[in-house]
Amino acid sequence: MVNFLLLALAFSLAHAHDFAELQGKWYTIAIAADNLKKIEAGGQLRIYIRHLGCNEKCSEMEVTFYVNVNNQCSKTKVTGYLQTDKDYQTQFEGNNRFQPVYITSDKIFFTNTNVDRAGQETNMIVVVGKGNALTPEEHEKLVQFAHEKKIPVENILNILATDTCPE
Structure with a gap:
């Protein structure tokens, strides 16, 4: 937990500068949740991210993604x-x-x-990338975050290959 908090603090300190450099096109690689039903195929929280954007101070972050329910991809944008x-x-x-x-x-x-x-709470981890699968080191980092968030390791789903929604 301490490592998780230190990473969050480090991110907070460099937040706007670092994130501004990473805006653009992204793809969901993996999702983990303590409620597996919500992220399984067809689940309402199984999101396929396409774009991240931030305003100048990163006080607003736009996320564009698809949800695939009943083999129908629905595009959504949230701020x-x-x-x-x-x-x-x-x-x-x-x-x-x-x-x-x-x-x-x-x-x-x-x-x-x-x-x-x-009123049901679901804790999640969403990993996005430029299109490549997780390296063994990144997968281990995901497992570590899952433990810290009390998400069972078996609830980590690698979903990059299941993404059939439009670019």
Whole structure:
């Protein structure tokens, strides 16, 4: 947990500068959640990210993605608004609080907490990249984040190959 908090703090300090360089086209590589049903094929939180954007101070982050339900890809764009605790808040299938917690030149790991309309909380990790699968080291980092978020390792889904939605 301490490592996770240190990474979040480090990200917060360099947030706008680092993220501004990483705006653009991204693809969802892996998703993990403590509620597997929400991220399985056809699940309402199985998102296929396409684009990330930030305003000048990164106080607003736009996320463009697809959801594939019943073999029908639906494009969605949400705007996350930076909160005082460094999380972004947006509405999609309920209330979401997300934060980028690990960034490299070609991967970003986000944590997200979704509270649906029924009040059920789902903790998630979404990994996006430039199109390449996770390296063994990145997969180990994902496993570490999953442990910290109390997400079972078997709930980590590599979904890059299942993405059939438009570019």
